[in-house]
Amino acid sequence: MSFSSSSSLQRLVCGDEARAICSVPNDSANNESLFAVACSTTTPASTTKSEVKIFCVDAQTHRLKEKRELAFVSMDDKIVDVDCFRCRDDSVVDSGGGVLLIAACTAEGNVSVFRRREGDSKEGDEEEKNVIENKVSENEGEQREEGGGRRQLRTQWYSSCKFDPNGDGRVVAMVTSGGASASFYDHENAKRVGAFTTTGGDDDGVVGGNSEEMKKKTTSSKGDWSKANRNQFAFTRDGDVFVVDSRSSNDTAKPIFSQASAFRDVAFSASEDGRYIVTASEDWLVKTWDLRKNGGAPAKCFAGHEGAVTKARFNPVYESIVMSSSLDGTVKLWRDSDLGRLPDDDDSERRRNKKVNIDENSGGGINNNSEGVSVELKAYGNLQTTTVGSFSPVVDACWSCNDPWIMAAITLDGTVALDVVPRSEKYRILL
Numbered sequence: 001m002s003f004s005s006s007s008s009l010q011r012l013v014c015g016d017e018a019r020a021i022c023s024v025p026n027d028s029a030n031n032e033s034l035f036a037v038a039c040s041t042t043t044p045a046s047t048t049k050s051e052v053k054i055f056c057v058d059a060q061t062h063r064l065k066e067k068r069e070l071a072f073v074s075m076d077d078k079i080v081d082v083d084c085f086r087c088r089d090d091s092v093v094d095s096g097g098g099v100l101l102i103a104a105c106t107a108e109g110n111v112s113v114f115r116r117r118e119g120d121s122k123e124g125d126e127e128e129k130n131v132i133e134n135k136v137s138e139n140e141g142e143q144r145e146e147g148g149g150r151r152q153l154r155t156q157w158y159s160s161c162k163f164d165p166n167g168d169g170r171v172v173a174m175v176t177s178g179g180a181s182a183s184f185y186d187h188e189n190a191k192r193v194g195a196f197t198t199t200g201g202d203d204d205g206v207v208g209g210n211s212e213e214m215k216k217k218t219t220s221s222k223g224d225w226s227k228a229n230r231n232q233f234a235f236t237r238d239g240d241v242f243v244v245d246s247r248s249s250n251d252t253a254k255p256i257f258s259q260a261s262a263f264r265d266v267a268f269s270a271s272e273d274g275r276y277i278v279t280a281s282e283d284w285l286v287k288t289w290d291l292r293k294n295g296g297a298p299a300k301c302f303a304g305h306e307g308a309v310t311k312a313r314f315n316p317v318y319e320s321i322v323m324s325s326s327l328d329g330t331v332k333l334w335r336d337s338d339l340g341r342l343p344d345d346d347d348s349e350r351r352r353n354k355k356v357n358i359d360e361n362s363g364g365g366i367n368n369n370s371e372g373v374s375v376e377l378k379a380y381g382n383l384q385t386t387t388v389g390s391f392s393p394v395v396d397a398c399w400s401c402n403d404p405w406i407m408a409a410i411t412l413d414g415t416v417a418l419d420v421v422p423r424s425e426k427y428r429i430l431l
Helices: 211-217 423-430
Strands: 010-013 017-024 033-042 048-057 064-066 073-075 079-087 099-106 111-117 128-133 143-146 149-152 158-163 171-176 181-186 191-198 223-225 232-237 240-245 251-253 263-268 276-281 285-290 300-303 309-314 321-326 330-335 348-350 355-359 365-369 375-377 382-387 394-399 406-411 415-420
Touching: 010 064, 017 394, 017 406, 017 415, 033 079, 033 406, 048 079, 048 099, 048 406, 073 099, 073 111, 099 158, 111 171, 158 223, 171 223, 171 232, 181 232, 191 240, 223 263, 232 263, 240 251, 240 263, 240 276, 276 321, 285 309, 285 321, 309 394, 321 394, 330 394
Parallel strands: 017 079, 079 158, 191 251, 263 309
Antiparallel strands: 010 415, 017 033, 033 048, 048 064, 048 073, 079 099, 099 111, 111 128, 143 149, 158 171, 171 181, 181 191, 223 232, 232 240, 263 276, 276 285, 276 309, 285 300, 309 321, 321 330, 330 382, 348 375, 355 365, 394 406, 406 415
16 A cells, blocks of 8 residues: 655635636647636635636646636636536537536525636626526525424525536536435426435434524535436435435435434546446545445445545546545545445554544634544555645645546645645556
């Protein structure tokens, strides 16, 4: 097992705060990798400007820079998730291709789709925007009789938005914060084409107090479309993973995998059979699961992070590599083939009486959680560890969809970082 720190890391400051990053499909001849970053900056007038900026990586030099000729989108509210889709024909717009769709989910629970035509966009231009759905305001929500009084049902706000990569850019999957429901929207025709509510977990959907307090207590849910099965979508709710068919409507989903610790992310493998998923969770572990074993234990488990894992993704081409990011400020690469069993008691070392995690909701401060004794596990299958944020947690990361050797990550304090798979690992895979 090899363990190394990357020497190819590049960093750029994108703003005072960053929340989400995604790879941008690119049809250009130079095959450069593009990334969209949701960030925010505080202006001299003490107002916050939120925007999606585009960064590019030259295919030859692998140098990271902001692509200013592709104008960003700007919003009044903080953007917490972003996804991109490139239209290759006339199915979404009246005129020709070269249209980039950007879906942005805000902290207020709104999801909007922006259209940006390449070559036309310059900073300050007005972009065409489609608001998919607004959150249900608390005073308009349903109420429930309980204990001689009325309690307000949970305000619905979205924490994740993902274009259907197998479609034409019309359908966006949206998951509510906490994973109470998932919706599939055709934003061109302004209609819902599928919806699920979930079962499981301790939350009954009833809140006391305001929605802002509820957001702080809830783990944001994320989702991912299957690369093999066109209509499959996976998403999380606390310690449960759900896999649903986007064509179903007004249905109730049951978890296929469950654990005590809350999940932060889930993603499908890129193989033709779509057999595996990978998860990131609060227990500091990255796990792979076999979808054929509904309700079973993880197929493999990767231990080595020292904080909650915020993102886990299979490489889009070479499934033997898994990437993960964490609130411990690092991005790790794992060699999936190195691990054939789960860590057991002999592999662990008890080092603390309290579990210590970095909580990004408190500005990256330390949150002492006294629930039980922390067990620090040895790093199995870890082929590279990159320290991205020395004093700030890594909140999101992704692979380039144009170059399977490139990955990017962002920290809460507004840093976007680029790294590459080690050359030795490339040779091992290709040769």
